[in-house]
Amino acid sequence: MPSTILRVVFSVVFVAATPLLGVGFYYVFIAPRFNPLRKLAGPPVRWLFDNHLSFLLNPYRSPKAHATFVRKYGRHVRIRGLGPWDDRLLPLDPVSVAHVLKNSMVYEKPWQSRRLITSLIGCGMLAAEGVVHKRQRRVATPAFSIQNLRSFVPVVFTKGNELREKWCEMVDSSGNTSEGVKIDVCHWISRATFDVIGLAGFDYHFNAIQNESDELFHAYKEMFEIAVSQSNGLRTVIGIYIPLFNVIFPDERVQTIKRCQEVIERVAGKLIQQKKARILGGEESGLGYAGKDLLDLLIQSNLATDLPPDQRISDADILHNINTFMFAGSDTTSLALTWTLYLLAKHPEVQRRLRAELLEAAPATPVSRLTSEETESLYNVLSNLPYLNDVVRESLRLIPPVHSSLRVATRDDEIPTSYPVRLLDGTISDQKSIRIAKGTFVHVPIEAFNLDKEIWGEDAWDFNPDRWGTLPEAVSALPGLFSNLLTFSAGPRSCIGMRFSMIETKTFLCLLLTNFVFSETDSEIFKANVVLTRPYVTGQFKAGSQCPLLVERYA
Structure with a gap:
């Protein structure tokens, strides 16, 4: 009897599984043969489930990989994603990338990316697509007007000055004023940018520069750093494709995310209701509400x-959009600032030149005594300093916090080209477009465009702010919201907070460089693409993002 039952169960499972296996076989082995990308040249794979992602997503390897691919396969490269069913387009042609980023209703973030983002910070502007994204963007755009952003300048100066005072205390208390004190600038700048976005975002005092005890600060910090940067790649992929897996077998990361989200929904959700009530109450009374x-x-x-x-x-x-502002306004900006200070520490002559320009523009009155109008006036001066602008642009070019981006075609399309297209058989086609099938992934290589030697010159991989005085003509053809850089993306989904990021970056650089000298430590820093391009100390990856620099008072 038991053996009969087993045979019946086996038969049922076999009958049920056969169609699924057939469908899987078709999509893995048959359908890819009809993908028009199969005609394009691209690097070979060593075995059935080999891929090229490690070459393209690792900042240590990606510059050489991009240069090699262009040399061997041209500027429209067929690459392998997760498996034999996943042929992707790697476009290194400015016209092609501009088309993809401009047509955001055709080329969306893949559902896999959206599910990962949504599982962390909800479906805000970073994850939303189509009409939902347009609706959210339309509602949020007035908040990011130039006039509104100027009102945040005093907040940024206040927090930048608070960080300056904290570092002064650390340097003075160390007793080692001649050589400076080792400070993890990544950690401290992150605390400062959290304070800024907390006040500018929803008038919330994290007070993170002074201590890290705030409940909401801890929730966001764990969400963005611990749960993200210490993720297990395989588990993350399984969780994206099979969400029930994380429900049944939650690991420490999943439990951390859930705990953080509960705090955020409780504390931040209460703030939203309070502010909404005040605004509605102000309208009913006719007195209005002055929150900014x-x-x-x-x-x-x-x-x-x-x-x-x-x-x-x-x-x-x-x-969800407040969560998005917290992530984008704290994590990306703090990393941009961290990498800029790191590059200035590696290039002391650039640091001296920039400090001299900032000192000349600095007011005689201490920043802490300036009125709101005076700080806004000071920022207007900073925003127009030529060398500061060049240093910031060069840092954002060389180490963009967002390394690359992924899009998926929601329908068949023709992507225009401006470079010859190399085909799999070794010939060069004179076709003016590439046919893309619905469901095909397009890998947008942000870093590759910023570091392209054929566009920026042979020194494209070097930190050289002076290049911005005489840019090669080819740079003007690059798409980008900011200075022909893809760092803030381009098109309808470009970074809505770019101006706010510039206010933070230039203000903090002014306050820090006019008071401190930064130099390298004996720690070796390397870049790793963990959601964002983060600094790590060699041999201490599990300790999380770090960028220790020697900091001494500027005399």
């Missing part, structure tokens, strides 16, 4: 009488 942080502006924009009800976003969407 991003959350206030977002809610006010969402409640505007000229906005049709079907164009408004939910309270949950508002929370």
Whole structure:
């Protein structure tokens, strides 16, 4: 009897599994043969499930890989993704990339990327696509107007000055004023940018520069650093494709994310309701509400009488976008600042030149005594300093916090080209476009465009702010929201907070470089692409992002 039952069960499983295996076989081995990308030249694979992602996603290897691919296969390269079913286009042609980024309704973030982002910070502007993204962007855009962003300048100066004072205390208390004290600038700048985005984002005092005890700060910090940077690649992939796996077998990372999200929903969700009540109360009383942080502006924009009800976003969407502002406004900006200080420590002559320019522009009155109007005026001066602008642009070019991006075609399309297309048989085609099938991934190589030697010159991999005085003509053809760089992306999905990031970066550099001298330690720093391009100390990867520099007072 037991053997009969087993045979029946086996037969049922076999009958049920056969169609699934057939479908899987078709998509893995048959369908890829009809992919038009198969006609393009590209690097070979060594075995069935080999891929090229380790070459393209590792900042240590990617510059050489991109240069090699261009030399061997041209500027439209067929690469292998996760398996034989995953042929991707790697476009290194500015016209092709501009087309992909401009047509955001055709080329969206893949559902896999959206699911990963949503599982962390919800479906805000970073994860939303189509009409949902357009609706969220429309509601949020007024909050990022130039006039509103200028009102945040005093907040940035206050927190930058607070960080300066904290570092002064650390240097003075070390007793080693001649050689300076070792400070993990990545850690401290992250605390400062959290403070800034907390106040500018929703008028919340993290007070992270002074201590790290705030409950909401801990939740965001763990979410962005521990849960993300210490993730297990295989488990993450399994969790994306089979979400139930993390429910049944939650590891420490999953449990951390869940705990953090509960705190964020409770504390930040309460803030949203309080602000919404104040705004509605102000409208009813006729007195109005004078809140000017991003959350206030977002809610006010969402409640505007000229906005049709079907164009408004939910309270949950508002929370998700606050999470997005926290991630983008703290993590990416702090990394951009960290990498800039690291590059200045490696190039002391550039650091001296920039300090001289900043000192000449600095007011005689201490920053802590300036009025709001005076700090806004000072930032206007900083924003127009030529060498500061060149240093910031060069740092963002050389080490973009976002290494690359992935898009998927939602329909068949023709991507225009401006370079000859090399085919698999070794011939060069004179075709003016590449046919893309629905469902095909397009790998947008942000770093590759920023470091392309054929475009920027043979010294493209070097830190040289002076290059911005005489740029090669080819640079003008590059797409990009900021200075022909893809660092802030381009098109309808370009970074909405770019101007705010510039305010933070230039203000902090002014306050820190006019008070401190930065130099390298004996620790070897390397880049790793862990969601963002982060600094790590060699041999201490498990300790998380670190960038220790020697910091001494500038006399």
